[in-house]
Amino acid sequence: MDAKALQKIGYGVYIVTSTSGTKINGQIANTVFQVCSEPAIISIAINKKNLTHEYISKSGVFCVSILAQDTPLSFIGQFGFKSGRDINKFEGVNYRQGTTGSPIVLDNSIAFIEAKVINTVDVVTHTLFIGEVVDAGTLKDGIPMSYDYYHQVKRGTTPKSAPSYVDVKKEEAQVKMDKYQCDICGYIYDPAKGDPESNIPPGTPFEKLPDGWMCPVCGASKSDFKKIEG
Amino acid sequence: MDAKALQKIGYGVYIVTSTSGTKINGQIANTVFQVCSEPAIISIAINKKNLTHEYISKSGVFCVSILAQDTPLSFIGQFGFKSGRDINKFEGVNYRQGTTGSPIVLDNSIAFIEAKVINTVDVVTHTLFIGEVVDAGTLKDGIPMSYDYYHQVKRGTTPKSAPSYVDVKKEEAQVKMDKYQCDICGYIYDPAKGDPESNIPPGTPFEKLPDGWMCPVCGASKSDFKKIEG
Numbered sequence: 001m002d003a004k005a006l007q008k009i010g011y012g013v014y015i016v017t018s019t020s021g022t023k024i025n026g027q028i029a030n031t032v033f034q035v036c037s038e039p040a041i042i043s044i045a046i047n048k049k050n051l052t053h054e055y056i057s058k059s060g061v062f063c064v065s066i067l068a069q070d071t072p073l074s075f076i077g078q079f080g081f082k083s084g085r086d087i088n089k090f091e092g093v094n095y096r097q098g099t100t101g102s103p104i105v106l107d108n109s110i111a112f113i114e115a116k117v118i119n120t121v122d123v124v125t126h127t128l129f130i131g132e133v134v135d136a137g138t139l140k141d142g143i144p145m146s147y148d149y150y151h152q153v154k155r156g157t158t159p160k161s162a163p164s165y166v167d168v169k170k171e172e173a174q175v176k177m178d179k180y181q182c183d184i185c186g187y188i189y190d191p192a193k194g195d196p197e198s199n200i201p202p203g204t205p206f207e208k209l210p211d212g213w214m215c216p217v218c219g220a221s222k223s224d225f226k227k228i229e230g
Numbered sequence: 231m232d233a234k235a236l237q238k239i240g241y242g243v244y245i246v247t248s249t250s251g252t253k254i255n256g257q258i259a260n261t262v263f264q265v266c267s268e269p270a271i272i273s274i275a276i277n278k279k280n281l282t283h284e285y286i287s288k289s290g291v292f293c294v295s296i297l298a299q300d301t302p303l304s305f306i307g308q309f310g311f312k313s314g315r316d317i318n319k320f321e322g323v324n325y326r327q328g329t330t331g332s333p334i335v336l337d338n339s340i341a342f343i344e345a346k347v348i349n350t351v352d353v354v355t356h357t358l359f360i361g362e363v364v365d366a367g368t369l370k371d372g373i374p375m376s377y378d379y380y381h382q383v384k385r386g387t388t389p390k391s392a393p394s395y396v397d398v399k400k401e402e403a404q405v406k407m408d409k410y411q412c413d414i415c416g417y418i419y420d421p422a423k424g425d426p427e428s429n430i431p432p433g434t435p436f437e438k439l440p441d442g443w444m445c446p447v448c449g450a451s452k453s454d455f456k457k458i459e460g
Contacts, residue, residue, distance in 0.1 A: 001270075001301045001363065001364075001365055001366045001367075002341075002366055002367045002368055003270070003366065004341070004368055005296070005341035005342060005343050005366035005367055005368055006264055006270060006272075006343060006363070006366060008242070008296045008340060008341045008368075008374045009242055009262055009263055009272075009296070009343075009374075009376065010240055010242030010243075010374060010375075010376045011241075011263060012238070012239055012240030013240075031263050031264065031265060032239055033239060033241060033261050033263055033275070033393075034236055034239055034261065034275075034393045035353045035356055035392045035393050036275070036354045036355050036356050036393050037277040037355065037392065037393055037394065037395045038354070038355065040233070040236060041353050041354065041393075042236070042239075043273070043275075043353075043358065045263070045264075045265040045266070045273075056386065066235070066238045066239070069234055069445050076306075101258045110238060111232075111234070111235035112235060113235055113236060113239075119351060121349060121351055121355075121358075121360060121439055123265045123271050123273075123349075123360060124266045124268070124269065124271065125266050125267065125268065126265055126266050128265055128273065128351075128358075128360070130351060130353060130358070133231065133236070134231075135231055135234035136231045136232055136233065136236060137231075137232045137235055138234055138235055138238075142242060144238045144378075146240050146376060146378070147240065148374075148376070155460050163263075163264045163265050163266055163267055163271075164264045164267065165267045165451045172458075178237060185419055223450065
């Protein structure tokens with residue numbers, strides 16, 4: 001089986017949120033899709049280990065905020081590579097609570113969809129939550145970010161907890177170049193590509209990066225990077 | 231509820247196939263996604279009325295062929311707007327049967343994924359088939375087509391039987407222009423955009439289209455088009 005075939009499936013990039021009592025949480029997800037038109041029903045796949053999974057299971061509600069193509073990597077990193085058990089992910093983030101009580105992310109989102117869970121399916125490491133849409137709205141004009149754009153243009157990474165995770169280290173190790181990988185989130189600094197978000201031009205070796213340079217995805221420092229052995 | 235929000239969800243464009251005894255069939259689908267990494271599990275949403283639904287239900291297997299961005303609209307139309315109950319969709323199409331017996335489409339596909347159904351979920355008009363991946367492979371280099379590209383660039387349409395269907399007539403009627411809509415598949419000819427696949431330049435009124443011009447999606451003739459009243 002060639003796992004690369006699975007990487008050709010198309011997705012968007014979303015923040016899935018939920019609530020539990022007075023608490024709120026959210027996480028990055030790519031697996032959101034509509035499964036019925038009348039009535040409108042959507043389905044999402046969430047890792048069982050995630051706090052958002054716990055909240056959706058308890059409250060039976062969730063909200064999907066659809067991220068714009070120009071969302072900064074650092075914003076995705078805050079929701080995607082950190083746990084709501086350790087930090088308040090909504091610190092400094094504009095949001096409002098929708099009809100389900102789940103937070104609608106207002107920064108970098110172009111639209112939202114709120115749903116009530118009507119069915120769940122166990123899929124080993126993940127749960128499929130199937131939800132009837134109870135509210136939806138557009139927030140601003142803009143192009144939704146595709147998962148492919150996130151990977152190819154933004155050069156974002158996929159955490160091990162995602163349904164579509166592939167071992168990047170193994171893949172990249174086949175290419176003999178002085179790339180460096182972030183120990184925290186798996187982001188790979190490729191000197192041939194630089195880091196456009198931090199104005200680092202292509203052709204800049206890792207060693208020449210400024211001392212204050214940080215991982216564009218999770219904010220880790222240079223010392224958290226390890227050279228990928230070819 | 232603003233249904234436009236649901237249209238911001240990202241998808242790819244696929245041919246989902248299955249088999250029943252010696253028979254084979256396939257259909258266009260946009261709702262394919264991976265829901266678990268280890269083991270690899272994918273999920274698809276298929277309309278209960280479709281022949282492919284019948285075949286998957288009986289055989290418990292299906293195959294997803296991932297279409298390339300440059301797939302002609304007419305190829306999508308053959309699999310998407312016609313029923314395998316009326317025509318042999320595979321006539322003139324290159325394919326081979328995979329380990330599950332489901333046809334792997336070789337024309338215009340860049341990769342395939344074969345799966346065995348491990349669970350099904352009723353979602354009103356559709357069934358979610360959840361399948362463990364038993365084989366997958368890449369067929370050729372190329373960019374997968376996104377559903378957004380299909381709509382925005384190729385100007386393809388969505389049939390009423392799709393999970394993400396929105397009434398285009400209602401939407402387009404708000405724009406006061408001499409657009410014409412295909413009665414068969416819902417494709418809208420917009421003179422401002424022309425029909426790039428048939429070398430019809432933007433600015434060509436419907437009335438000036440050659441007599442032999444056919445709907446780029448389903449092959450219907452000019453007489454099958456009706457003016458959209460503003």
